[in-house]
Amino acid sequence: MYDREFYQAQVCRAVEAYQTFGPHRSRRIQPVASVRSVEPVIRFCAVISRHDDLRQRAIEQLAGVWGPVVTQSPDLDFQAGGFYAPTMGQNLKKTLVALEGFVDPAGLADWKLQTNKWEADIPTEFSHPEPRPLNLDPGYMSQAKLVLATTKDRDHRIYLRDGMFAEVTLTYVGKTWQHHRWSYPSYRSEAVAAFANECRTRLRKHLRETKTFRVG
Numbered sequence: 716m717y718d719r720e721f722y723q724a725q726v727c728r729a730v731e732a733y734q735t736f737g738p739h740r741s742r743r744i745q746p747v748a749s750v751r752s753v754e755p756v757i758r759f760c761a762v763i764s765r766h767d768d769l770r771q772r773a774i775e776q777l778a779g780v781w782g783p784v785v786t787q788s789p790d791l792d793f794q795a796g797g798f799y800a801p802t803m804g805q806n807l808k809k810t811l812v813a814l815e816g817f818v819d820p821a822g823l824a825d826w827k828l829q830t831n832k833w834e835a836d837i838p839t840e841f842s843h844p845e846p847r848p849l850n851l852d853p854g855y856m857s858q859a860k861l862v863l864a865t866t867k868d869r870d871h872r873i874y875l876r877d878g879m880f881a882e883v884t885l886t887y888v889g890k891t892w893q894h895h896r897w898s899y900p901s902y903r904s905e906a907v908a909a910f911a912n913e914c915r916t917r918l919r920k921h922l923r924e925t926k927t928f929r930v931g
Contacts, residue, residue: 754922754929755817756855757914759786760830761863763793763809763850766843770810773849776833777812785917786813788910794900802847809901813856813914817921820862824879826853827864854884856914858922861885861892861902871897885911 758781762773770790778784793799793807830851837849854863860883865872872880884902885892892908901907922928 751929752927753820754857754927755918756820756857757813757918758816758818758822758826758853758855759811759813759914760826760854761809761811761850761852763799763803763807763852764848765804765807765845766841766848767808769837769841769843769849770808772841773833773851774810774812777814777851780829782815784812785815786910786913787811788906791901791904791906799847799850802845803850804845804848811907811910813910813917817918818855820855820857823853823855823862823864823881824875824877827866827879828877829853831866856911856918858915858919859887861911869897871895887911887915 760777760781762770762777764770764773774784774787788811790808790810793809795807799807830853834847834849834851841848852863852865854861856862863882863884864875865880865882866878868874868880869882872882874880882897883895884898885894885907887893892911894903
């Protein structure tokens with residue numbers, strides 16, 4: 716047997732608690748995450764070819780459209796396990812160029828679409844035996860990461876739009892640039908780290924001067 720008055724009192728308390736703290740009440744008082752500003756980034760492009768004239772022509776085109784080159788790496792050996800050899804040939808070289816200015820990272824897909832068009836126009840301007848004599852890989856540098864645009868999907872890549880994906884190739888951790896299991900061998904070199912450091916230093920100077928550091 717149970718105490719009827721005690722039972723009724725318990726039911727009343729439960730109803731009051733639901734009215735005060737129930738799901739509909741929680742939804743009204745629960746704070747919503749605010750959208751914060753996104754820090755600008757430094758746009759760069761990897762220019763890959765076995766032909767010196769093509770790399771130089773591509774760098775001039777990038778500078779003419781996206782702005783003057785501020786930081787440029789030495790010509791680096793491009794290593795990709797022979798993946799590009801059938802279409803681009805052997806002894807590939809890669810030059811990284813960072814452009815003037817600070818831009819919105821949301822433009823990454825547009826940059827890759829633009830460089831794809833430039834690549835397609837190369838055969839009409841130059842005569843080389845390879846099906847793909849030039850490869851342009853745009854990306855950006857933030858304080859914390861080096862991001863590349865790509866048309867190839869993998870488990871670690873995030874879809875953007877129009878067939879374009881983004882890959883975090885390097886991450887800045889403990890005052891050093893760390894690569895990942897998927898990072899191309901040519902991005903694991905000290906020369907690339909030096910290029911990334913120079914870009915990061917310039918970016919942080921700009922963020923301090925303009926007081927545009929992201930908070931939170």
